[in-house]
Structures are given as structure tokens and as C-alpha cells.
Amino acid sequence: MSNVAVGKKVRDFSLPMTGDQTFKLSDCRGKKVVLYFYPKDNTPGCTTEGQDFRDNYSKFKRQKTLVFGISRDSLKSHENFKAKHELPFELLSDTEEKACAQFDVIREKNMYGKKVMGVERSTFLIDEQGVLRQEWRKVKVKGHVDEVLEAVKQARQGLNPSRTLTHITRRNP
Template sequence: MSEKLQVGQQAPAFKLPRDGGSSISLADLKGKKVVLYFYPKDDTSGCTKEAMEFNALRADFAAANAEIIGVSADSVQSHDKFKAKYSLDFPLASDEEKAMLEAYGVWVEKSMYGRKYMGIERTTVLVGADGAIRQVWPKVKVPGHAAEVLAAAKSA
């Protein structure tokens, strides 16, 4: 696992496949703020609530010149179904190889009922228009999180 990201450092570059069959990269979004929210799994209760909260505020994020991108290790096909089921209106990037997840320090050892396994730590990273990390929210609790990220995006 890589080091945790620090505010002020340049965000690690990435290019990932996304829903709909195209790809998305940090370079494509140069000049915009980017909200990267990392979530464990499509169509699970917490991940669905988080996606819906971000989706409900997407116009406000756009007004703040900020792009929302959801990232998980799920396949593009899984993302397509998840996006269609909940009418999500922002990109979902797929990192099945986990290289980007590792670069951002969110692919971590987790534990449930005494069993250890590797998985995504629910984390959000706000990248400034200059490509530098503005804020990192580790171990996110979903209720109200999207609004907190929006407030930070407006002032970044």
C-alpha cells in the first residue's frame, strides 16, 4: 500500500475505463476541480446513499467548477447497471487492477468479523484546478458528506 496523500501535493495521474465504455483521466479535467470519491461496491446500501447525495448536488458542484467522479474496483458493466438503476449523472471510473486505488492510498487491509481482506476505504479527495490536492476525507461517514465536500469545493 502506498503512503496517504498530503494536502498540497500533486494528485497522482490516472486514466481509467468508465461507465458507457469510454475512459476518464485527470489530464482530461485540467483547469477544473475534481472530487474523487472512492467507494467499496456498486449497489450496496452505503455506496448507494453516497452516490445519491453526490448526484443530488451535481448542479451545485458544476456551478463551483467541480467534476464528481466515483471510483471503485467494480467492472464497467457493474457501473453501467448502478448508474442506470439510480439515474446517476456523473462518471463512475473502474479500477479493477487497483493501481489508481493504491496510488491514492485507499486500497487497504480491512477486517470484518475477524476476517482480514483487502478493500477500498471510503475516502474522498478534492483536487484543485491546478492538480494539487486540496483536502482529503478518510474513513467517510456518508450522511451529509457530499454537502461538506461541496462547501470545500466552493472555497477551493
């Protein structure tokens, strides 16, 4: 069960971060934050998603929005992934699944015919006061970053994205 809800303040958490740093959500107050959870470094969909955020990173910066990727991979894996794909934002390592549990992104998945527990691709937009404004679950990579950027722009213009888009869940095809 998710410990986060649209319109509610997100409980503070901290995780190891690339660049030999520690991420703490409360350190981001005053800026919007995009947290995107992805299954695994250097896999096709996760690489494309990271590159899409990379290619649009300057647009997020102009909107005073921080972007962070989160997966269960190690910091070493993250450092290599970040360098290989020239990601301008930091990646958070959640090997103990603390943030994954808080945001309820661990789901049963089919992998090569076997049931496994894995990260469901999900993104969360948190406002300057630490309130969850929007969530996307079961994300399909194509066009996703554009949707997130549009929600950030709406929030910047004073529109309430939680009223216009709220909770977006992709249905399985």
C-alpha cells in the same frame, strides 16, 4: 503508503470509465475534481453516497467541479449501478487497483468476522492545476457530500481549504 499529499500535484492516471470512455486526470485541468472512492456498487452505504452526490450534482456543476466515483467494480457493474440510480456523473473502474494504490485507499477490514482487504471510503478534492487540496478518509456517508461541497465553495472563493480543513479522518466509533 500514499502517493498523494495535500498541497502536492497529483500524478496523472487513467482508468476505464462508464459511457465507453477513458478517464485521464490531466484531461480535467481547468476544473476542480472530486474523486470519491467507495467499496462496492449496489451496497447500502455506497448507494446512499452515490445518491447524495447525484442529488447535489447541480451544485457541484455550478462550482465548476467534476465528480467521479471510483471502485474496483467492473464497467458492466458500474453501468448498471449508474443507470439504476440515475447518477449524472461517470464512474471509474479500478479492477487492477492502480488508483486505489496511488491514493492508498486499500485497507484491512472486517467482513462477517473475517479480515479482508477492501476500499476504505475516501474522497479527494483536486484543484484546477491538479493539486490535491483536501482529502477525507474513513468517510461516514451522512453529511459527507455537504462537507465536500463546502470545501469546493471555499476553494472557489479563494480560501485555501487545505488550511481550513486539510486532512479529515473519521475515527472508528
